[in-house]
Amino acid sequence: MKPKTRGRPRYDETDNSATETFLKMAADGLDRSESIALWVQLKNRILDAIDAQTLLPQSRLPSEQAICDIFDVSKPVVRAALSALAADGHVIKMPRKGMFIAPTRRDVDFMTSNLGVFGDLTAKGHLVTVKTFEFYRDAPSDIEQQVFGLPREGSVVRITRVYYSDGKPITLTHISLPGHKVPGMEKLDIDNRSVFQTIKEQYGLTVKRAERWFTAAMPDAEATERMGVAANTPLISIESIAYDYEGGPLEYYRAFYNSAVASIHVRVES
Structure with a gap:
């Protein structure tokens, strides 16, 4: 034996x-x-x-x-x-x-992993729907130039969308992607589709790591209207930069997250 x-x-x-x-x-x-x-x-x-x-x-x-x-x-x-x-x-x-x-990886929540909101909630069995308000290519702002290292004549693809978990709005997200890495993306159909899944399928791009910052915040006028929350509803403000496997910034987003719909789960292991 x-x-x-x-x-x-x-x-x-x-x-x-x-x-x-x-x-x-x-x-x-x-x-x-x-x-x-x-x-x-x-x-x-x-x-x-x-x-x-x-x-x-x-x-x-x-x-x-x-x-x-x-x-x-x-x-x-x-x-x-x-x-x-x-x-x-x-x-x-x-x-x-x-x-x-490779051996199977442990699952973690999107706040502490490279999964997006769409992928994490779907994996947990929730019905995820998305309403996209803006999807276009434009010149980069100062912060986008800084994050992506873009020249002034560069471009970004911007996406503004609200994610719903089982019919309840959970997050309002402003996403920016470096235009040179996603040529023609603004012409694609992304309705009810994960951004990460779309760029993986179309461009072979995946995220290796992400840095995220969290602060307590009150919703602005856009968030109250699009998320359907009262102006005095406490939300979590998130800022995130995701990096690809070459170490280059791949996604920058700012979001309001409603933890009353789904709490944030953080797993710590030693």
């Missing part, structure tokens, strides 16, 4: 089921008529399988060449997809052994 291992998980087992999963994933092929790059489609296809647990944690992926053959794509496409997954922490490269699905 083999002794039980302790400490680090084992990554030395060949997992034939992963190859079978890849063959099933490739049954429909990648859409070469789509505007979304092939490597982004491949990355999202693998990520969906990880989320659905058809690719299990610590299972070994097929080789680069095998994935090329399965999906009928070039090595640069496969390498770009796998590199992005590795940068996001979804797969692990082991020298001389291959690439493996």
Whole structure:
């Protein structure tokens, strides 16, 4: 009988089921008529399988060449997809052994993780709806220039929206994205869609970390009207800067959050 291992998980087992999963994933092929790059489609296809647990944690992926053959794509496409997954922490490269699905991450709330409001509440089983008031491209303000390091002639995409949890307005959010990283985004349909999910699918961009600041605040006129709260309702004011895996700022937002609809949960572990 083999002794039980302790400490680090084992990554030395060949997992034939992963190859079978890849063959099933490739049954429909990648859409070469789509505007979304092939490597982004491949990355999202693998990520969906990880989320659905058809690719299990610590299972070994097929080789680069095998994935090329399965999906009928070039090595640069496969390498770009796998590199992005590795940068996001979804797969692990082991020298001389291959690439493996990373161990399952612990779930945390959006206030202390890289999830957005939409993704966090949806994952918890809430019905999330969104009303978008503004969605356009414009010249950057002074604060946007500073946050994103943009020249005066640069641009940003701005989104103003209210998120509803089970029909109750929970947050009014003003979002800014650096225009050069999301070309043409203002032409997309984002109704009732997560901003993070949209930029992941369209541009292959994901958030590695975010810095957030919280202060107690009373709602301004815009918040009282769009969130339907009284002027004397105490809210939480949030300012956030999210960064991509290259360390560049990807999203800046300011928000009013109504903790009477959903409390803020912070988990601390040592």
